[in-house]
Amino acid sequence: MSDLRQADQLPSAGTSQRGRNSRFFFLIIVYFYWFSSYIYVPVLSPYVEHLGASYMMVGMVLGVYGLMQILFRLPMGIGSDYMNRRRPFIYLGLIATAASCFLFMWGAAPGWALAARAVSGISASAWVVYTVMFTGYFSKDEAGKAMGMLQFTTVIAQLTSMMISGYIVDHWGWGAPFLIGGIVAILALLLALRLPEQRLERSEGAMQVKDLALVIKEPLLVRVSLLSALAHCVLFITMFGYTPNQALSIGASKESLGWLTLAFMVPHALATLYGSRMFGKLLGDRGTLLLGFVGTALCTLSIPFMPTLAALCITQVGNGFMQGLIFPLLLGKSVSGVDPSKRATAMGFYQAVYAAGMSAGPFVAGWMSSAYGLEGGFWLGGIAATLAAVLSLVWIEGKVPAKKALR
Numbered sequence: 001m002s003d004l005r006q007a008d009q010l011p012s013a014g015t016s017q018r019g020r021n022s023r024f025f026f027l028i029i030v031y032f033y034w035f036s037s038y039i040y041v042p043v044l045s046p047y048v049e050h051l052g053a054s055y056m057m058v059g060m061v062l063g064v065y066g067l068m069q070i071l072f073r074l075p076m077g078i079g080s081d082y083m084n085r086r087r088p089f090i091y092l093g094l095i096a097t098a099a100s101c102f103l104f105m106w107g108a109a110p111g112w113a114l115a116a117r118a119v120s121g122i123s124a125s126a127w128v129v130y131t132v133m134f135t136g137y138f139s140k141d142e143a144g145k146a147m148g149m150l151q152f153t154t155v156i157a158q159l160t161s162m163m164i165s166g167y168i169v170d171h172w173g174w175g176a177p178f179l180i181g182g183i184v185a186i187l188a189l190l191l192a193l194r195l196p197e198q199r200l201e202r203s204e205g206a207m208q209v210k211d212l213a214l215v216i217k218e219p220l221l222v223r224v225s226l227l228s229a230l231a232h233c234v235l236f237i238t239m240f241g242y243t244p245n246q247a248l249s250i251g252a253s254k255e256s257l258g259w260l261t262l263a264f265m266v267p268h269a270l271a272t273l274y275g276s277r278m279f280g281k282l283l284g285d286r287g288t289l290l291l292g293f294v295g296t297a298l299c300t301l302s303i304p305f306m307p308t309l310a311a312l313c314i315t316q317v318g319n320g321f322m323q324g325l326i327f328p329l330l331l332g333k334s335v336s337g338v339d340p341s342k343r344a345t346a347m348g349f350y351q352a353v354y355a356a357g358m359s360a361g362p363f364v365a366g367w368m369s370s371a372y373g374l375e376g377g378f379w380l381g382g383i384a385a386t387l388a389a390v391l392s393l394v395w396i397e398g399k400v401p402a403k404k405a406l407r
Contacts, residue, residue, distance in 0.1 A: 023137050026195070027153045029090075030130060032188035034157035036097050037120060039184075040104065040177040041158075042165045042244050042257045044117075047174055049245065053110040059366015061110070061117050062241055066232070066359025068121025070352050077128040077348020086133040086198045093126025094189040101182035105175045121355075128351050132344040135335070136198050147332045152273045155324075159265035166257035215345050218338065223395045224330045225353035227289070230388035231326050232354045233361030234296055237381040238319060239264045241362045243303060243312070246374050252309045263313035264320035271324025279325055285333070288325055289392035295322035297385035304375035357384075 040047070048058045080089050096119050103116035131150060138146045161181075168176045216222065235241075244257050252260070279288045299318040306312040334350040335343050361384065365377030372379075 023134070023149070025191075026134055026137065027149065029188050029191050029195070030134070030150065030153050031157045032184050032191070033094060033097065033130070034154050035161040036101065036181040036185035036188065037123060038158045039161035039165055039168075039181045040101075041240055042162045042261055043169050043174070043177065043254060045242060045245050046248055046254070047169075048110060048113050050174065051108060051110050051113060053113075055366050055370040057110050057114075057366075058245075059363045059369070061114050062236060062366070063359045063361075063363030064114055064118045065121040065124065066236065066355040066357065066362075068118050069125050069355030070359060072122055072125035073128050073352040073355060074345075074348040076125050077132075077344040077346070077351075080129045080132070080344040081342060086129050087192070087195055089126050089129040090133070090192050090195065091189065093123045093130070094185050094192060096120070096123035096126070098182045098185035098189070101178040101185065105178035105182070108174075125351075128344060128348045131331075131347050133198050135343065148273060148277070148328050151328045151331060152269060155265060155269040155272050159261065159269060162261040162265065163258045165261070166254040170253070170255040215338065215342050216349050218346070220336070221334055221338070221346055221350060222353075223391075224333045225350045227388050227391060227395070228327070228330045228334075228350065228354035229357035230384045230391075231293070231296075231323065231330070231357070233357035233384045234300055234381045235323060235361075236358045237361045237365045237377050237384075238300055238303065239316065242365060242369065242374055242377050243316065246303060246306075246378075247309055247312055249374060250307065250309065250312070252312075256309060259309065260313055260316055264316040266320070267317050268320035268324040271321045272328050275321065275325050280329065284397070285329060286392055286396040288329060289396055290389055292322045292325035292329075293385050293389035293392060295319075296326070297382045297389065300378055300385060301382035303378045 045058050045062060048061050049055075053061070076089055080086055100116050100120035100123060103112060103119060107113070107116065131147070134150050135146045165177050168180065239261075244260065247257060247260050248254070279291065283291065296319055299315045299322065302315050303312065306315055331350075335346055338346040361380070365380050368376030368380055
C-alpha cells in the first residue's frame with residue numbers, strides 16, 4: 001500500500017481547528033446540494049402522473065435517475081483519481097442540479113420531466129467525489145466516522161426539503177419546488193468556489209485505468225455494492241418512488257405528504273447517526289444487515305394494506321429506521337481496505353452498482369403497478385429486501401475485525 005498524505009487537507013495536531021472548520025464548511029455545501037436535489041422528490045411521481053403520464057412512464061422518469069448514475073459515477077471516480085482533482089466534479093454536480101430544476105420548471109410535459117430527471121442523475125453522479133473529498137478531511141481509521149457524518153447531513157437535507165415540498169405545491173403550484181431547488185443549487189455553487197483543491201502527494205504514481213480491474217476485484221467491495229443495489233431498489237420504489245402515490249390514493253392531500261416524509265426521515269436520520277454503530281456492537285455487521293433487510297421487507301410488504309395516512313406513516317417509521325441501519329454500514333465497508341489513491345474509483349464502482357437498483361427498481365415497479373396496481377411495485381420491493389437479507393447471511397462476516405470496525 002502506497003505511502004500517501006493529503007497535500008493540504010488532513011487535519012493534524014497543529015491544524016485540528018482548521019480541519020474542523022473545513023469539515024463544517026463542506027457539510028454546508030453538502031446540505032444545499034441534497035436540499036436542492038430532493039425538494040421535489042415527494043411530489044415527483046404525482047407530478048409526472050399529473051402531466052398525463054402512465055405508471056410505466058412514471059417508472060421511466062424515476063428510473064432514468066439511476067440509469068444516468070450507472071453511466072457517469074464510475075467515470076467520474078476514475079477521472080477524479082486520474083486528474084488528482086476534486087473541485088471540477090463538485091462544480092459539475094451543482095450546475096447539473098440547477099439545470100435539472102429549471103428543466104422541470106420550464107417543460108411541463110412527461111418528456112421534459114424525463115430529460116430533467118436524467119440531468120439530475122448526472123448531478124447525483126458527482127456524489128462519488130463528495131464522499132471521497134470529505135473522507136480526506138479525516139485520518140484513515142476515521143473513514144466510518146466521516147461516512148456517518150456525511151450520511152447524517154444528507155438525511156437532514158432530505159428531511160427538511162421533502163417536508164416542505166407538498167406545502168409549497170399546495171400554496172404556490174407545481175413549479176415552485178423546482179424554482180427553489182435551482183436557486184439553492186446556485187447558492188451552493190457560489191460557496192463551493194471557495195473550496196481549496198484537495199490533492200494527494202503520490203509515491204507510486206497517479207491512478208491508471210488499468211488499476212480499475214484490481215479495485216473491482218476486491219470481494220467485499222463487490223458484495224456490499226450488490227447489497228446496496230438491492231437496498232436502493234427498495235428505497236426508490238417506496239419513499240422516493242410510489243409511497244406518495246399510495247398516500248394520495250387513500251385520500252391524503254399533497255400538503256399532508258410532509259407527515260409521510262417526517263415519519264420516514266426522522267427515524268432514518270437517528271438510525272444513520274447512532275443505530276448502525278450501536279446495533280453493530282450488539283449484533284455484528286451480519287446481524288445488523290439481517291435486521292435491517294428483514295424489517296424493510298416486512299414494512300414494504302405491509303404498505304398496500306394500510307387504510308389511512310396514519311397507518312401508512314407507521315410503516316414508514318419502520319422502513320426509515322431499518323434502512324438507516326443499512327446504508328452507513330455498507331457505505332463504510334465499501335472503502336475499507338482500499339488505497340486512498342483509488343478510493344474515488346472504488347466509490348465510483350460502489351455507487352454505479354447501487355445506481356442499478358435505483359434505476360431498475362422504479363422501472364420494473366412501474367411495469368408491475370401498471371399490470372397489478374400500486375401493490376405490485378411494493379411486492380417487488382419486499383422481494384428485493386428479502387433477497388438482500390439472504391445474501392447478507394451468506395456473504396457478510398458475523399463480526400468485523402477490530403482493525404476494520406466502524407468508528
